[in-house]
Structures are given as structure tokens and as C-alpha cells.
Amino acid sequence: xxxxxxxxxxxxxxxxxxxxxxxxxxxxxxxxxxxxxxxxxxxxxxxxxxxxxxxxxxxxxxxxxxxxxxxxxxxxxxxxxxxxxxxxxxxxxxxxxxxxxxxxxxxxxxxxxxxxxxxxxxxxxxxxxxxxxxxxxxxxxxxxxxxxxxxxxxxxxxxxxxxxxxxxxxxxxxxxxxxxxxxxxxxxxxxxxxxxxxxxxxxxxxxxxxxxxxxxxxxxxxxxxxxxxxxxxxxxxxxxxxxxxxxxxxxxxxxxxxxxxxxxxxxxxxxxxxxxxxxxxxxxxxxxxxxxxxxxxxxxxxxxxxxxxxxxxxxxxxxxxxxxxxxxxxxxxxxxxxxxxxxxxxxxxxxxxxxxxxxxxxxxxxxxxxxxxxxxxxxxxxxxxxxxxxxxxxxxxxxxxxxxxxxxxxxxxxx
Amino acid sequence: xxxxxxxxxxxxxxxxxxxxxxxxxxxxxxxxxxxxxxxxxxxxxxxxxxxxxxxxxxxxxxxxxxxxxxxxxxxxxxxxxxxxxxxxxxxxxxxxxxxxxxxxxxxxxxxxxxxxxxxx
Numbered sequence: 001x002x003x004x005x006x007x008x009x010x011x012x013x014x015x016x017x018x019x020x021x022x023x024x025x026x027x028x029x030x031x032x033x034x035x036x037x038x039x040x041x042x043x044x045x046x047x048x049x050x051x052x053x054x055x056x057x058x059x060x061x062x063x064x065x066x067x068x069x070x071x072x073x074x075x076x077x078x079x080x081x082x083x084x085x086x087x088x089x090x091x092x093x094x095x096x097x098x099x100x101x102x103x104x105x106x107x108x109x110x111x112x113x114x115x116x117x118x119x120x121x122x123x124x125x126x127x128x129x130x131x132x133x134x135x136x137x138x139x140x141x142x143x144x145x146x147x148x149x150x151x152x153x154x155x156x157x158x159x160x161x162x163x164x165x166x167x168x169x170x171x172x173x174x175x176x177x178x179x180x181x182x183x184x185x186x187x188x189x190x191x192x193x194x195x196x197x198x199x200x201x202x203x204x205x206x207x208x209x210x211x212x213x214x215x216x217x218x219x220x221x222x223x224x225x226x227x228x229x230x231x232x233x234x235x236x237x238x239x240x241x242x243x244x245x246x247x248x249x250x251x252x253x254x255x256x257x258x259x260x261x262x263x264x265x266x267x268x269x270x271x272x273x274x275x276x277x278x279x280x281x282x283x284x285x286x287x288x289x290x291x292x293x294x295x296x297x298x299x300x301x302x303x304x305x306x307x308x309x310x311x312x313x314x315x316x317x318x319x320x321x322x323x324x325x326x327x328x329x330x331x332x333x334x335x336x337x338x339x340x341x342x343x344x345x346x347x348x349x350x351x352x353x354x355x356x357x358x359x360x361x362x363x364x365x366x367x368x369x370x371x372x373x374x375x376x377x378x379x380x381x382x383x384x385x386x387x388x389x390x391x392x393x394x395x396x397x398x399x400x401x402x403x404x405x406x407x408x409x410x411x412x413x414x415x
Numbered sequence: 416x417x418x419x420x421x422x423x424x425x426x427x428x429x430x431x432x433x434x435x436x437x438x439x440x441x442x443x444x445x446x447x448x449x450x451x452x453x454x455x456x457x458x459x460x461x462x463x464x465x466x467x468x469x470x471x472x473x474x475x476x477x478x479x480x481x482x483x484x485x486x487x488x489x490x491x492x493x494x495x496x497x498x499x500x501x502x503x504x505x506x507x508x509x510x511x512x513x514x515x516x517x518x519x520x521x522x523x524x525x526x527x528x529x530x531x532x533x534x535x
Contacts, residue, residue: 010438012437012440043437052463053461138436138437140434142436
């Protein structure tokens with residue numbers, strides 16, 4: 001029996017965001033909610049029709065045609081559009097050469113304008129994150145809530161408030177230009193960084209949803225790299241970082257419900273294609289004089305991604321990158337990672353020294369990974385009593401059963 | 416091979432649209448797609464019937480004294496369920512037709528009536 005391929009993964013999610021982008025372009029940024037409503041109607045029409053008639057040959061074109069007709073209905077039906085109806089309808093005309101994909105450049109502009117709108121500086125950070133996921137990435141409210149361990153009404157409230165605020169901005173639906181672009185771009189990158197890290201963090205929330213967060217952050221940052229105006233070196237650096245990190249996700253997924261530290265991962269499961277893409281972005285990130293924390297994090301991640309084993313890793317280069325990173329953006333969390341790298345690069349002694357210096361840092365008192373790393377190092381240094389004390393502290397702070405199980409095992413091993 | 420008509424009954428879509436995410440919608444469509452693929456060419460046709468509108472025609476009066484035809488609009492407004500659409504399926508007999516229909520995802524949303532098409 002012939003077996004046709006299933007629908008492209010996340011087709012609806014990605015088409016939803018593209019359709020919202022195109023309709024928001026037509027209606028205007030202040031009518032984001034209307035664009036979303038029209039798109040949801042189009043998706044539900046597909047849900048009612050496709051089970052019977054089968055999936056159309058070009059699903060994206062089908063969805064665009066239906067969404068466009070529904071948008072034209074709104075223009076006809078709603079008297080408040082009368083004055084602008086003609087102009088709006090013209091922007092909904094199918095571009096030459098194809099009903100949907102014909103004008104790739106315009107579509108990219110629209111998609112990116114939508115990302116910038118979602119990360120608008122008038123919105124608080126958590127609203128930027130939620131709106132980016134909902135609108136630019138096509139997540140459902142319940143999916144966002146699951147990913148961030150929040151309740152659905154909380155997320156829904158946040159989205160309503162964010163859209164209300166945007167409506168009052170009367171912002172043009174454009175990719176920011178001139179002097180404004182740099183700051184707005186940073187804001188977008190920070191949001192995508194947060195989204196990716198939320199997905200990448202071990203032991204939080206449900207696995208599949210979290211892998212999707214990484215996938216969407218990567219997709220959106222790569223969209224930014226495709227447009228000359230936004231393809232800044234730091235954008236490529238962030239794309240490289242995401243690629244290198246995401247390449248390791250399959251190794252992690254191979255043992256669901258377990259926390260795998262780097263030296264336990266089966267490196268043959270790392271995604272070579274993502275590593276290759278990461279290297280390409282990393283190369284592009286070196287064009288220009290800009291050196292950002294994203295560059296250094298990408299460099300560190302590249303050392304891991306390229307190493308055949310833990311022993312063959314370029315620890316000297318990793319330690320050097322951490323030193324620069326720490327000077328550029330001081331953070332106790334980065335300091336902990338640096339100390340862990342020092343153990344490999346310069347020996348246990350140096351690592352212990354660096355960790356000791358951090359022990360009274362107020363920011364680290366409630367930071368579990370510090371106490372885990374500290375405990376592991378003390379164990380290796382032959383001080384089981386102090387090691388047990390540190391790991392017990394890590395256990396109290398541990399989030400999620402997999403990590404707790406792991407720490408309990410370590411404590412048993414120490415006797 | 417005998418042909419069967421599968422009549423798919425379901426609750427009419429009333430009230431606000433369900434809050435389904437794009438991913439949820441794709442998951443449902445993928446289930447139907449997988450079902451159809453498992454049946455290959457045995458499904459000859461599938462059509463969705465429009466939910467809005469619809470008319471019912473009935474001749475008034477009795478057999479001996481026929482009256483005029485009355486047309487009722489929108490027979491669905493009060494209905495608890497409607498005919499959502501249909502499939503034409505090839506099967507060796509009722510048993511096989513039922514067996515092939517059993518895995519149709521529609522059974523999670525409504526019920527299916529199977530009727531053999533009389534070939535002359």
C-alpha cells in the first residue's frame with residue numbers, strides 16, 4: 001500500500017504565524033487580535049474539511065486562500081472598515097507567481113515585523129515571551145502554560161493585556177529601521193535566548209513541549225539571519241549557540257526522565273547537520289568587529305560540539321572564552337561554569353580554588369547547580385564529608401524527580 | 416467489489432470555537448490522514464457537507480389529496496446532531512466495511528452509519 005508522508009511537522013503552527021503576519025500587515029499592527037481570530041477560523045475550517053476531503057496538494061496555499069476570503073468577509077461585513085476596505089483588500093491580493101509562496105521576500109519581512117512587534121519595548125519581558133510564542137511561533141495558550149509551568153488563565157491574561165497595550169501603540173507594522181533597530185534587535189534576541197533556555201533547561205516541564213521551545217527559538221533566529229538588515233554578527237552568534245546546543249538534544253531524549261551530564265552523553269547521537277549549521281553561523285558571526293556574550297557562549301558550545309570525547313575537548317580555549325565572558329558580563333552562574341571547565345583545563349586544584357571563592361556569593365546560595373558541582377569536586381578531592389554536605393544542599397534545591405534521583409544516588413555512592 | 420456509504424454524524428458546531436492550538440488541529444488531521452492512508456484506494460470519495468444552511472422539502476397533505484411542497488430552512492438549528500459528511504468505501508461485505516470503519520478517528524467525535532450502495 002502506498003504510504004504518503006505525513007503533514008510536515010508543525011505545518012499548522014508555522015502557517016498560523018505566517019498567516020497572522022500577512023493579515024497584520026494588511027489590517028495594521030493595532031488589529032493583531034483580528035488577524036489572529038481570522039487565522040484561527042481558517043485553521044478550524046481546515047479541521048472541518050480535511051478529514052473528509054483529504055489534505056489538499058498545497059496545504060499552505062489552501063489555508064491562505066481561506067484566510068484571505070475570511071479577511072475580505074470582515075472588510076465587507078464590518079462598517080468600521082468601509083473607508084479603508086479597498087486599500088486593505090489590495091494588500092490581500094495574491095502576489096504574482098503563486099498564491100502563497102510566490103513572494104518569499106515579502107513574507108520574510110512580514111514574519112520578522114511580527115517578531116519585532118511581539119518583542120515591543122512597551123511590553124514587560126514575560127509578555128514579550130508569551131506573545132512571541134503565541135503569535136510568532138503559533139503556540140497555543142495551554143502549550144505556553146505547560147512549557148513555563150504556569151496556569152492557562154495566567155498566560156491568557158498576560159496575552160490579552162499585551163495585545164491591548166500594543167493596540168494603544170499605533171505602531172507601524174514594520175521592521176524597525178535606523179538607530180532604533182539595534183536596541184529592538186537586542187530585545188528580540190534576549191526573548192529568543194530566554195525561550196531557548198527555558199526549553200533547554202533540564203528537569204522542568206514536559207519534554208516534547210520544551211524541545212519545541214528550542215526549535216522555535218532556532219527557527220526565528222535563523223529567520224533574522226536571512227534578512228541582510230537583521231543579519232548582524234551577534235544574530236549569527238546566537239544562531240550558532242542554538243544550533244550547537246540543540247544538536248545535543250537527541251542524546252538527551254535517548255534517556256527520557258534522566259539528567260545526563262555531558263560526559264555521559266552518547267556523542268554519536270548528536271545532530272551532525274545542526275552542528276554543521278552552527279559552524280556556518282559561527283563563521284558568519286566573526287564578520288565585523290563585534291564581540292558579544294553570544295559569541296563567547298557560541299565559542300564554548302562549539303568546542304563541545306566538535307570534540308570527539310570529553311578528554312579531546314579544547315578546554316584551554318573554553319577556559320579562555322569563559323574568562324573573557326566573565327569580564328564582559330559578570331555573573332555568578334557563568335563563574336560556576338568557568339570553575340567546572342577549569343577542573344578539566346587546569347586541574348582539580350584550580351577548579352576547587354575558583355569554587356571556594358564563590359561559596360559565599362549570595363546569588364549562589366539558592367543555586368542548585370553550584371552545590372552539585374561543588375559536591376562532585378569535593379568528592380573527587382577525597383573529602384566525602386564535605387561532598388555529602390554540598391550534595392545534600394543541592395538535593396534540597398533540586399527541581400524535578402530525575403535530578404533528585406540522581407543526587408540521591410550520588411549521596412548513596414559516597415556512603 | 417461492493418461499495419458502502421459511511422454517513423458521519425456529529426454534534427453541530429455551536430457556541431464559541433474551541434480553543435485548539437495549531438498543533439492540536441494538525442494532530443487531529445494527521446489521525447484522519449493516517450486512517451485514509453491505511454485504506455489506500457478503498458476510499459473512493461469523501462465530502463464534507465456545509466454546516467450552514469440546508470433545506471428540508473416535504474409535500475403537505477395526504478396521499479389521496481396532495482398539497483403543496485413546503486420548504487424548511489436550516490433544519491439544523493435545533494438538531495442535537497447533524498450529518499457532517501460522508502465517505503464511499505469499497506469492502507467485501509458489511510463485516511469488512513465495519514472493520515475498516517472501526518479505526519476511523521471520527522468515532523471520537525460522533526458516530527458512523529454504514530450502508531451498502533445497491534448496484535444495479
